[in-house]
Amino acid sequence: MIKQILFAVALAVTLVVFAWTISRLAALFKLTKPAFPVTDFGKRIALTLKVAFGQTKILRRPVVGMMHALVWWGFLVILVGSIEMVIDGLAGTERVLGFLGIVYDVIFGSGDIFALIIGVLIMAFLFRRIFMHIKRFNGVEMKHHSHVDANIALSLIFFLMVTLLGMNTFYILDAKMAGHELVGIYPVSQVFAGWFGGISPQSAHLLHEINWWGHILGIFFFANYLPYSKHFHVFMSVPNVFLSNLAPIGKMKTMESITKEVKLMMDPEAAFAEPAEGEEEAVERFGVLDIEDITWKNYLDSLACTQCGRCTSVCPANLTGKLLSPRKVVMNVRERMGEKGPQMVKNGKEWSDGKALLGDYITAEELWACTTCNACAQECPININQPAIILDLRRYIVMEQSAAPGELNQIFSNIENNGAPWQFSQEDRMQWADELYMNQPVN
Template sequence: MIKQILFIITLLITFGVFAYSVKRLWGFFRLTKPAYPIKNIGARISHTLNIAFGQTKIFRKPVIGLMHALVFWGFLVITLGSIEMVVDGVSGQDRLFASTGWFYDIVIASGDVFALLIIVFIKLFILRRMFLKIKRFAGVEMTPKANWDALLSLYFIGFLMVSLICFNMGYISNHPNGYEGVYPVSAFLVNLFGWDFGWLQELGWWVHILLIFIFANYLPYSKHFHVFLSIPNVFLANLEPLTKYPNLDSITREVKLMLDPEAAYDENAEVARFGVKDVEDVSWKNYMDSLSCTQCGRCTDVCPANITGKLLSPRKIFVDLRKRMDEKGPLVIAGKDDKKSLLRDYISEEEIWACTSCNACAQECPIDISHPNLIMDMRRYLVMEEATAPAGLNVMFANIENNGAPWQFSPEDRMKWAE
């Protein structure tokens, strides 16, 4: 009874802290603009099964991709066992899901094996991050804090798996005459050492549960928030071709007013901003992308501008968006302004004009973040609000305005080449 009461109190505290984090993020989402409509649910489910659950983009790097996929799939299985632990803690019962029979045996056995695999892979991930000079793990956006955040999350995951195996070993030792579930790894370890691990059951249970609760409340402030958001982000991805950039509704309205003399101009309509200057101008999907970003660097690794030494790093665009929202979001909600902006104070003009709009970054991203869409919107702001663009583009714009084409000669002379 005491254990049950302590667990319920701990669970309520966990939900309370997590609810605060969700409320904070919801307040930031409310500052953003609408995105595209969410439709074609069947196609979205198929896309999610392929990209998110199937991890197909991850396998473009076969070895490390397989390791990451196994960790992901293992987490899905182990989550089912963790849900049972929470239900057991609230109800004061033990192994409530065991009544599912063979399905329970498969889930528990898979979780036991995956726990060991994840421990091995997490150790390799830590050694790889600490001692191998992986180029895509570096960059101005990858601050010491970001690297420590990655290592801390890996340690969290590793200790979660260790505590799970310890709990299983304790459970097996305390039930010598038979137990619920199948434990290939834990039972092997108990038999191998031949010791009484019964004391580990209660300790392992509490350590595992508390690590889950702490980790869940750490994630919203970590780059590993993709643990929660990667699957929803893939489901909500834009299913249009990558090269199709959405028209701005504000521009469409302006063009219709110019083409239709009879159209009524609404003097009370809010003056729309063309493009993106700061976090209030981005869409909710842009912001969700920034929260979901794993900072794996696959986008920057394939970016031709970055490869050739340009300043652009597609990963940095969304790291900066998240940082800027964390900085400005509370100020906007409080009715204040810091006189800074995402464009220029965080992301320079040189960065966004370096983009070739090839969409290699969006194609490579394992969770379907569309970097060029945000970059194009920042370009739109510069051109349409400030008339700021590189000299070559300004010449082209002037020619289009004066000659109806990008070339610097009169439309009357356009067919002289045929003579």
């Protein structure tokens, strides 16, 4: 009974802290703007099964991709065991899902194997991060705390796998010594149990309890650590894929306010029509200056970002030495929202600290280096759309600051004066073809 009470208290604290974190994030999402209507649920489910659960995009790099995929699939299997532990902790039962029979054996036997696989792979990931100095793990945006955060998260996962195997190992010994029927199959832990043949019944029971509590409390701590870690993608990657923009990659979203102005220009009579009652609209900011201008999808992308660097590693601008790093842009959105968002929630949307996402976090030089080739969006394993926020930041530079590069300003001027990007009047447009056969009279 004492164990149940202690467990209930631990679970309640975990849920309260987690709910508080989620409420803070929900308040920050309220600061953002609409993105696109969420429709076509059939396509979204198919995409989620393919990209999020099937890990098809991350498997483009077969070796490392398979390593990550195995960790993900293993977590999904082990999650069933975590649910069982919560039920056991509250009800005071032991292996309560054992009634599932052969299904239980398959799930928990697979979980036991996956625990070993994940533990080994996590050690490999830590070795890669600490000793191999892989280029895409570094960059100006990857501060010291980013590397420390990654190592902490990986170490926590390794701890969870060790305690899971320890729990299963000493459960086998405890059950056998107490004469209880063994529930489930544990291929890996069965081998480990053979290494502790001379242990006493009391020690087996104690070590089982230590590992049980270590594992479940580790899960509770990890769940509340994740929202403040780069590994928040453990929670956010599936929703982010499900809420992907289903439009073709590279399709640029038009601005409704600009479309409306163009339509008014094409229908002069509408420009002088009296607006209907309640139709007056506040002046809209063109593009993105700060986090109050981003969409909910921009912010969701930033929370889901794994900071893996695959986007930056394929960016042609970055590869040729330009300042642009698509990963940095996404990370800056999350960083800026974390800095300014809580103050806006507290003091109102008009609150300002004198800084902005554009300029103080992301420079114009970075933005204009982007060729909008969409290689970053194509490569991202969880369908983050980096060019979307880059485009909106550039829109602000052009439409609000009138600070486009000289080459673009020349094009804008030509379009305004000549109706085309070229520096020729409409009457002179076909002069280039005067001496070509296609422009000669037909005999």
